[in-house]
Amino acid sequence: MSALGAPLRRLEGTAKVTGAARYSFEHTPDGCVYAWPVQSTAAMSRIIAIDVDAVLAMPGVVDVITADDAERLEDADDGELMVLQSSNVAYRGQVVALVVAESLETAREAATRLRVDYQTGDVDAVLEPGHPKLYAPDEVNAGFPTDTSVGDIDQALAQAHAVVDHTYSTPAQFNSPMEPHATVATWSDGRLDVFESSQGSSSTVQILSTLFGIPAADITVDSQHVGGGFGAKGSPRPNVVLAVMAARRVGRPVKLAYTRQMMFALAGYRTPTFSRIRLAAGEDGRLLGLAHDAISQTSTIEEFTEQTAESSRHMYAAPHRSTSHRVAALDVPTPRWMRAPGEMPGMFALESAIDELAHEMGIDPVELRVLNEPASDPESGKDFSSRHLVDCLRRGAAAFGWEGRDPAPGVRRDGRWLVGTGVASALYPAMVMPSSARVTARRDGDYLVEINAADIGTGARTVLAQVTADRLGVDVDRVDIRIGVSSLPQASIAGGSAGTASWGWAVSKASLALVDRLKDEAVPDDGLSAEADTADDIEAMADVDRHAYGAHFAEVRVDLDSGEIAVSRMLGVFAAGRILNSRTARSQFIGGMTMGVSGALHEHGVMDAVHGDYANHDLATYHVAACADVPDIRVEWLDEHDDQLNPVGGKGIGEIGNVGAAAAVANAVWHATGVRVRDLPIQPDALVRHLPMRG
C-alpha cells in the first residue's frame, strides 16, 4: 500500500511531547555569552550619544556594540538587516545597541541601563486612506503587478443594476510564533556555525555570506526544530545578524533571543490594510465589474507591499475589472509576510463585499458565488490547472446544513444570544520553487533522504519520508530523513504553502533516480546515492493558472447584552490537490482557520500615534485566540487530482485556512445581528449599541 495519504504520526512527535526536541536557543556551547538588543525609544530620530562606559563598567558585561564601532556590513538587499550601521533611527523599537554579558540576567539588566540620547523629529506612523505619502510601487510582494485593468470598470459601475462600494480594513497583525526568534552563533577558525529559528536556512547562508563577506561554504545554519513562523522566519531578521556580529567581535559563542515584546518591532508583521471594493452586478446577479483598490504601509528602510488585491484578480468572472496597490513609507517597522500575505486581508474585503451584494440582490450567498464562477482565469484568461470552488461550496453547504437558511439578518434568538451563519470562499496560489535532494540506499537495506527543508510544524519531515517511501516502494519505517541543516542539499523556504510541493518534487525525483541506479548497480559499503534538482522541471511547466480553493462556513452567537461574539461552529471544505498525510493536513487546515477566527475577532495591533509604536506589544494585550475562543472546527477536502502541479500532486495547504475565514465570521456576525462590520477585528463595541433589548 502506498504511504501517500496515510495518517502517519509525526516522525519527531515523541521528541516534541517529551521535551527532547531542541529548538535553536536550546544549544549552549561551552564558553558562550548572552547578547541583548537595546531598542530605540524614539521613532524618526538620530542618536546623539550612548553612554557605553557606564554599562561596560558593570560586572559581567563583556561588550556593548553600537553604530559607532560595529563592523561594516555589505548590503544584502534588506534594510532591516543593516543593523548598527547608522546613527539614524527609522522606527521606535529598532536596535540601537547590543549588550553582551556573561549571563542572561546581567545582559538584560545592562540593556535596560544603557542610556541613549536622541534628537527626535515628527513621527508619521498612522496609515490612512488618502495619506499624502501613498505611492505606486514598481511591483508588489511576490512579484505581482501593482495595477491591472481589463475593460472599463467605470462604465460597468454606471450601467449596473446593483452596486456595492465599500472600504474594508484589517489592522496590523503579528505572526507571534510561540518560539521567539533566536540565534546561537559560533565562529571558529573562520567558520561560522549558527543555530537559527528559520523557515529556510539555505537562503540564510547566502545572506550571511553577503553581509559578513565570507564564503557560503564556510557557514552552516541548523534549524532542525522551529517553533512556528507563519512567515516571520521566512527570511533572516536582525537577531541572526546581531548574534553573528557579536560572536565574531567577542570571540566567543553568542546566544541571542528576542523577548516577546521585541517580536512586535523586530520580527515583521502584517501591514494594516484598506481595501475599497466596488462590485457592479447585472439584474441576474452576474458581475459586470469588479474593482479592488488596496492601501498598505511599509517602512522607510525597506519596501514591502502586501499584494492585497491579488486574489480579486482570480476569484470571480466579470468583463470589466481593475485592481491597484498603493503603499506609504512610514516611521514604522517593516511589514513582512504573515500567513497568506495579500489573500488574508484581500479576501476578507472581497468576500464581505460579495455577501453585501447577495443581500442587496436577494440572492443566496452560496448561489451568488456559483453564479459568478469563471470558466478560465477571469483576468488573464489562462486555463485553470483545476478549480473546484463550486464543489467546495456545495459540499460545505450540505455538510453545514446551509439549505433552508433564512437570509434575514438579526432574527434568530437562542436565549440571550443572537445566532447567524456566514459563508466565504478561499483561494491560495499553488506554487513550487526549485529545490534539490539526495536519497541514499544503505547496505543494511534502509534508505536516507536528505534535503534542507524546514519543518515549522507542518509535518514536512513526515510527509517527505512518505513521498520517498512511496517512490522507492518500501515501508516508511525503512526511510531515515534529515532536514533543517544548510549543509544538506539546498531547498526552498517553508513559505508560500509551497514546501511540500517543492521539496516533495525534489525528493520524488531523487528517489526515482535512485531506483534507476539500483537496477544496474550494487550498493557499496558507503551506500549508493542519487541527487536531483528541480529547477529545470519548474522552468518547463505549462503556463496555466494554479490555485487551491476552499469554502468556509461559520456560525456565530452574539450576546444581546454585551455584544460578546463567540464562534460556535465552523466548517472548511478545501480542494487542494492530493492530500499526502490526512492527520497532519487536517491539523494544518484547522490551524489556518483558527488563525482566521483569531484575526476576525481578536488580533489588533494598536498604533500609538505619538510615539510611533505598536502599543500592545505582548501576548497579554495583543490577544490571539486562546483555547476557549475556538470551537470544534471541522475540515473536509475533495479528492482532487491535478496532473499539472508537481509529481506529488499537492497544491499546498499551509495558508488557505487563513483565507476567507475572517469573512465567513464577519458575514455570520451580520446575519446574526444585522450589523455589517467592515473593520477587523470585530469586537463588542462595534455591535453593542446596535443590538435590541433582551426581552
Add this chain to the structure above:
Amino acid sequence: MTPPVTTQRVDLEVNGVQHACDLDPRTTLLDALREHLDLTGSKKGCDHGQCGACTVLVDGRRTNSCLLLAVAAEGSTVTTIEGLGGPDLPHPVQEAFLEHDAYQCGYCTPGQICSAVGMLDEAAQGWPSVVTDDLTDAGELGTDEIRERMSGNICRCGAYVNIVTAIAAVDA
C-alpha cells in the same frame, strides 16, 4: 557604584533529582532549568506569564516557571516535561497528544501537556472553573470545561481543537 554579580547556592529538586545550583538570585526557575540544568523541554514563549509555554508542576500544581524565581522553588518538588515521561514510557497525556496530533511546531507542547496534567488533577479534586454549572459534580470534564481550563496555554499553530480532543480522551 554597581554591586558585583553575586551568586548563591540554590538547591532544586527536579524530576526526582537533587541539584545544587550556583545561581544569580535574579534567575527564574525557567532559566535555571534551561540554561543551568540543560532541561530545555520547558519553553520560553513570553517570559511574562502570558503564554504558558513554560508551565511545569511545582509540588504537583501547574506553574508558570518564568514567573517563579529559582530561589523560591527551593524546598519544592519540580516536575518538568522530561519528568512526566520519556520515549519508552510516555505519560498518558503525552501519548494522547501523539495520537490526536495535538501539536504542530511543538513549542507550546510541553507547557500544554504539563498544564493538562495539572488541570486534570485540579478537576479531580473538585476545583470548579468559571464555566462549571454544578459545583457538586466532579464527573468527567466536557469540552467546554477543558477549553476554559486550558486557556492559559497559547498555541499559535492552532492545535486547540486536537488538544481538547486529546485531553478529553485521557479524561474519559
